[in-house]
Amino acid sequence: MIKTVNLTKTYGTFTALKELNLEVQKGTVFGFVGQNGAGKSTTFSILSTLLTPTSGEARVGGFNVVTEQKKVRQMIGYMPDFFGVYDNLKTEEYLDFYGAAYNLSLTERKKTIPQMLELVNLANKKDSYVDSLSRGMKQRLCLARALIHDPEVLILDEPASGLDPRARVEMREILKELKHMDKTILISSHILPELSEMCDVIGIIDQGVLKAEGSVAAIRQTLQADRQISVTVHGDIETAIAFFEQHAKTTLVEVQNDVLSFGFKGADQEQAALLSEAIGHGIAVLSFRPSETNLEDVFMELTKEVELT
Ligand SMILES: Nc1ncnc2c1ncn2[C@@H]1O[C@H](COP(=O)(O)OP(=O)(O)OP(=O)(O)O)[C@@H](O)[C@H]1O
Numbered sequence: 293m294i295k296t297v298n299l300t301k302t303y304g305t306f307t308a309l310k311e312l313n314l315e316v317q318k319g320t321v322f323g324f325v326g327q328n329g330a331g332k333s334t335t336f337s338i339l340s341t342l343l344t345p346t347s348g349e350a351r352v353g354g355f356n357v358v359t360e361q362k363k364v365r366q367m368i369g370y371m372p373d374f375f376g377v378y379d380n381l382k383t384e385e386y387l388d389f390y391g392a393a394y395n396l397s398l399t400e401r402k403k404t405i406p407q408m409l410e411l412v413n414l415a416n417k418k419d420s421y422v423d424s425l426s427r428g429m430k431q432r433l434c435l436a437r438a439l440i441h442d443p444e445v446l447i448l449d450e451p452a453s454g455l456d457p458r459a460r461v462e463m464r465e466i467l468k469e470l471k472h473m474d475k476t477i478l479i480s481s482h483i484l485p486e487l488s489e490m491c492d493v494i495g496i497i498d499q500g501v502l503k504a505e506g507s508v509a510a511i512r513q514t515l516q517a518d519r520q521i522s523v524t525v526h527g528d529i530e531t532a533i534a535f536f537e538q539h540a541k542t543t544l545v546e547v548q549n550d551v552l553s554f555g556f557k558g559a560d561q562e563q564a565a566l567l568s569e570a571i572g573h574g575i576a577v578l579s580f581r582p583s584e585t586n587l588e589d590v591f592m593e594l595t596k597e598v599e600l601t
Contacts, residue, residue, distance in 0.1 A: 293318040293445060293476045294339065298348035301334050301500075308334045310500040311348065316478065316493070318444075321471050323491030324480040331500040332480040333373055336449050339478070340370040352445055369438030373449040373480075383409065383425070383433055384418040387440060394441040408436040412466055428459030435466065446470065448479045452486060464490060520583040521563070522553045526576035535573050541566065556582070 294316040301309040309331045316322045324332050337343035338350055341361040349356065355363040381389065384405060391401040409415045412432035417425060425433065431451060438446060451467075452460045467490060470477060481487050487494060488508045495505040504511045521542075525532045529552065536554050537545045541562060543555040556563060567580050 293320075294322075294350075294352055294478065296335075296339075296348065296350040299335070299338065299345055299350050300347045301331075301338065301343065302346045308500050309338075309345075312497075312500075312502055314495065314502070314505070316476060318476050319471075319474050320493055321467070321477045321479065321491045323487030323494045324478060324497060325482065325487055325494055326480070326497035327482055329499075330497045332497060333449055334500075335497075336370070336372075336447050336478065336480065339364075340368060340447055341365055342370075366441065367443055368445045368447055369441070369443035371434050371438045371446070371448045371451055373453065381422055382419055383414055383422060386422055386433065387436055390437045391440045396441065404440060404442075408439055411439070411469065412436045413462065426459075428455050428462065431455060431459070431463065432466065435463075439470075444476060446475050446477045446479075448477065450480055450482075452481065452483070460486070519556055519563075520553060521556045521566075522551050522579070522581045522583070523570075524551055524578040526578050528575075531573070532570070532575045535570060535575060539566065539569075 294314065296312050296314045299309060299312040299314075300307065312331075312335060314322075314335075324335065326332050334343065338345050339352060339357060341357050341364050344358060351357065352364045353367045355367065357364050387405045387408060388401055391405065396404065406415065406418075409418055412435055414425075414429060414432055414436065417429060422430065422433065431454075435448070435451065438448070448467075452463050455463060464486070467477065467479070471490070479487065479491065491508075493506060494508055494511060496503045496511070523532065523536070529547065529550065532552055533545060533547065536542050536552065541556055541558045543557075545552065545554040547553075556566070558566070563582060567577065570577055570580075
C-alpha cells in the first residue's frame, strides 16, 4: 500500500531524510518511532504530497506522490502534528466544510458526518463550537476530519501528543477500531510503549535514517542487543566462571551471592548454543536466565550508536 525507495529530503546541506526504504502492506498499522527531529514529519509530509522529496520515490496505493498527487490525496487522510481549527464553527459545520472540500454531496455528508462524530466519541458535541472543545476532543475532531472521505490510508503525525493519559487511552481505542475497519495506518510517536502495543510493525528512525524495522519481537532479535544473562550452578562455581570468562561472546563476568552474570551479544540461537556448551563442559546449570530487553532499551541502544558515529 505504501512504498518508498531511497526517499531523501535535504534542506540546503542538511539531510533530514536519508534514503528511506519502507514498505507497508494493506491493513497494517505501522508505527514510526523517533526522537524530535528524527524525520518523521518530513516522511509523513512527503507521503501526504505536501512536501517534495529531493530524490528517491514514494508511492501510496501505487500512485506516485509527486506526479499523481490528486489520486494520492483521495487515498489518504492526514492528521498533522500541528493543526489549525476554525474556532467560529460548530463541530458538525467544521466536518461539513471539509466534506464539501472533498466533493462529498450534501446527502453523503448528512450520512457520513454523524457516523464520524460517533466514531470519535463526539456525537454529543455536534452543536458545540470548536474552540469550546478540550485538546483531546479537538484532536479527535481532526481525526474525524482526516476520515471524512473514507480514505484507505491514514497518516497520523503524533496523534496522542499533548493529551492526558485518559485522552490517550480514548485515542488508542479509536485507532483500534480503525484497524478493524481494515485501514492502513501510519502513526508516529516518540513514546514507544504506546506504539508497541497497537502497531503490527515498528520502524525506528534516527537522524533521518531508518535504523530498524519489523515487529517488536523481530526488532529485538535482529539487533541482537547486548543482554545480561544470569546463571546459577550446582557445585563448582569456579569452573563455570572460567568457562564463561573464556567464551568469545561473553563480557564482564561477575559473581554476586552465588549468581554468575555476564553480558552476552548474540542471537537467540547462539544463546541456546552457549547453554549447551556449558552443559557439555560438565557445568551443572541450575538456572540460565537472560534479562528481558524492552523496546525502550532497543531504542536507546540504536540512538546511542548514531551518536558515536
Ligand atoms: N523547512 C525546513 N528547513 C530546514 N530544516 C528543516 C525544515 N523542516 C524540517 N527541518 C529539519 O529536518 C529534521 C527532521 O524534522 P522532522 O520535523 O521531520 O522531525 P520529526 O521526527 O517529525 O520531529 P518532531 O517529533 O519534533 O516533529 C529536523 O532536524 C528539522 O529541524
